[in-house]
Amino acid sequence: MSKPARFEIFPWNDNFSTGISSIDEQHVRLVSLINTLATHLSQNDTADLLNDTLNELAAYAVYHFKSEEEIWNPVFKNDPMLVNHKNSHDAFLPSILEIKDATDQVSKAKVLEEILKFLVNWLLQHILDSDRHMAKVVLATQAGIPMDAAKRQAAQEMSGLMQTYVDTVLEMYATLTSRSLDLISEKNERIRVQDALLSEQQKIRSIDTLLQSMEKTVQVLAAMIEIRSPYTAGHQRRVARLVADIAQEMGLPENDIHGMYLAASIHDVGDIQIPAEILVKPAKLSSHELKMVQQHPKVGYELLKDIDFPWPIAQIICQHHERLDGSGYPNGLKGGQIILGARVLAVADVLEAMSSHRPYRPSLGTAAALEEIERNKGILYDPAVVEASLRLFREKSYVIPSV
Numbered sequence: 001m002s003k004p005a006r007f008e009i010f011p012w013n014d015n016f017s018t019g020i021s022s023i024d025e026q027h028v029r030l031v032s033l034i035n036t037l038a039t040h041l042s043q044n045d046t047a048d049l050l051n052d053t054l055n056e057l058a059a060y061a062v063y064h065f066k067s068e069e070e071i072w073n074p075v076f077k078n079d080p081m082l083v084n085h086k087n088s089h090d091a092f093l094p095s096i097l098e099i100k101d102a103t104d105q106v107s108k109a110k111v112l113e114e115i116l117k118f119l120v121n122w123l124l125q126h127i128l129d130s131d132r133h134m135a136k137v138v139l140a141t142q143a144g145i146p147m148d149a150a151k152r153q154a155a156q157e158m159s160g161l162m163q164t165y166v167d168t169v170l171e172m173y174a175t176l177t178s179r180s181l182d183l184i185s186e187k188n189e190r191i192r193v194q195d196a197l198l199s200e201q202q203k204i205r206s207i208d209t210l211l212q213s214m215e216k217t218v219q220v221l222a223a224m225i226e227i228r229s230p231y232t233a234g235h236q237r238r239v240a241r242l243v244a245d246i247a248q249e250m251g252l253p254e255n256d257i258h259g260m261y262l263a264a265s266i267h268d269v270g271d272i273q274i275p276a277e278i279l280v281k282p283a284k285l286s287s288h289e290l291k292m293v294q295q296h297p298k299v300g301y302e303l304l305k306d307i308d309f310p311w312p313i314a315q316i317i318c319q320h321h322e323r324l325d326g327s328g329y330p331n332g333l334k335g336g337q338i339i340l341g342a343r344v345l346a347v348a349d350v351l352e353a354m355s356s357h358r359p360y361r362p363s364l365g366t367a368a369a370l371e372e373i374e375r376n377k378g379i380l381y382d383p384a385v386v387e388a389s390l391r392l393f394r395e396k397s398y399v400i401p402s403v
Contacts, residue, residue, distance in 0.1 A: 011306030011307075012027075012028055012031045012306070013302065013303070013305075013306055014302060016127050016128060016132075018127070018131050018132050018134075018135035019135055019136075019139055020071065020135050020138065020139070022067065022071070023067075023068060023071065023131060023135065026060075026063075026064045026067060026068075027064075027123075027127055027131075029060060029064075030057070030060065030061065030064060030123060031123070033053065033056060033057040033060060034057065034119050034120065034123065036053050037050070037053045037054060037057060037115075037119070040053055054096075054115070057119075058093055058096070061092055061093070062093075065089040065092070068089075068131070069082075069085075069086065069089070071138065072085065072134055072138070075137065075138050075141055075147070076134070076137070081133075081134065081137070081151070082134075084130075085130055085134060088126070088130060092122065095118065095122070096115055096118065096119075129158070132158070133154055133155075133158050136150075136153070136154035136157055136158065137150045137151055137154045140153055140154060234402075235268070235352060235353070235356065236264065236265055236266065236267060236268055237265065237401075238352050238356075238400055238401055238402070239264050239267065239345070239348050239349050239352045240261050240262075240264035240265040241261075241401040242264075242348040242351060242352055242400060242401065243260050243261060243263075243264040243344055243345055243348045244257050244258075244260065244261045244264075245392060245398070246344055246347065246348055246385060246388050246389050246392065247260055247344055249388040249389075249391060249392050250344075250384060250385065250388045252340075255311075256311070256340075256341070258311070259309070259310070259311025259312070259313065259316075259341065260311075260316065260341040260344055260345065262309075262311065262313055263311065263312075263313040263316035263317055263341060263345065264316075264345050264348065264349075266300070266304075266313075266317070267300070267316070267317050267320050267345060267349065268296060268300070269299075269300040269303060269304070269317065270295065270296030270297055270298065270299030270300030270301075270303070270317070271296050272299070272303075273292075273295070273296070273299045274292055274293060274296060278292065278293065294321070294329045294330060295330065297317060297318050297319070297320060297321050297329070297330055298318060298330045300314070300317040300318065301314045301315070301317055301318035304317065311341075312339060312341065315339055315341075315342070316339065316341040316342045316345055318330070318331075318342075319331075319333060319338050319339060319342035320342050320345040320346050320349060321346065321349075322337075322338045322342060322346070323346070323379075323380040323381070324338070324343075324378065324379060324380055324381065324382065325379055325380060327380070328346075328380075338382075340382075343381070343382040343385050344382075344385050346380075346381060346382075346385075347373055347381050347382070347385045347386060347389055348389075350369065350372060350373060350381075351366070351369045351370070351373065351389065351400065352400055353369075354366075354368055354369035354372060355369050355400055366393065366400065370389070370390060370393055370394070373386045373389060373390075374386060374390060
């Protein structure tokens with residue numbers, strides 16, 4: 001009999017770090033305890049084991065809150081930010097008890113499931129919003145910035161697109177947490193009791209629902225990038241359509257094509273870390289700005305690597321600026337080290353970018369783009385991908401979609 005898997009309902013991501021090591025270490029521990037609770041719940045473990053884990057989590061949360069406030073108190077003193085933050089701490093355990101009391105008429109598993117959902121949502125708010133905001137103020141004052149200026153700076157950094165990012169991650173985890181919890185419970189139940197297997201139709205519906213949730217997350221992330229850079233609005237959608245058409249011309253399986261399409265739809269998600277003025281700069285970038293831009297595939301990978309997509313979406317995004325001869329970035333991969341989806345995306349990205357207007361230059365035209373990939377076939381770009389692209393445009397009069 002297979003051993004039930006540990007259930008990572010809240011995968012830790014280094015992008016959640018506050019920049020204060022002691023707080024971040026404690027956040028990692030909190031996340032680990034929540035994942036342990038999720039594992040017990042998914043495996044239908046005994047109530048005693050579940051309650052022991054919940055008690056351990058509660059005790060550690062109290063310790064964490066005290067440690068945090070020892071950092072906040074000297075900087076914020078009686079500031080309203082600190083008062084609100086303490087109120088959130090004080091409400092933590094009573095909120096869990098309230099959920100218990102409100103659901104005492106249902107099964108223990110249902111009670112703990114509701115607690116688990118509350119914990120994930122609370123921890124996301126705690127880490128992504130409140131703690132990161134407070135930490136930015138602390139770090140600014142440690143750098144010699146006066147308190148009022150530090151608060152203004154932190155508020156500015158946490159506003160606008162960053163708040164959109166926070167809200168998006170919250171929505172993503174809320175959706176995937178609920179769906180994933182159902183699926184992992186079903187999986188471990190099938191392992192434990194073979195005669196309780198769900199019908200094939202029910203399993204397919206569950207998987208389809210999870211995939212739909214993932215695809216909605218992809219759509220939200222794609223929209224976020226386009227909001228930041230009006231000059232490239234539609235770029236990701238056009239590249240995604242082109243990727244799918246090239247892959248189809250190559251005769252690749254439909255499931256693989258769909259994964260490549262989704263990856264292409266958000267291949268520039270890492271642009272979230274690039275200042276908007278650089279994205280729309282109507283002139284050549286400085287070496288420092290270029291270096292910042294070249295980090296966007298790696299940032300995109302870090303944002304998505306812990307989402308369990310059924311396709312290698314994070315890897316495709318990370319590698320889409322790699323080149324066959326090793327001259328690409330961010331890791332200088334060569335040849336077969338670059339996965340096929342990234343090789344298809346690399347060609348489609350070049351074709352669309354050269355054929356479109358940019359803030360710093362007019363369109364170079366499709367003919368110039370085709371000459372670029374043909375000239376560098378087997379050097380920078382995958383020969384099979386280039387040949388399929390040339391057939392589309394030259395033999396089948398293909399036109400880049402205007403979606």
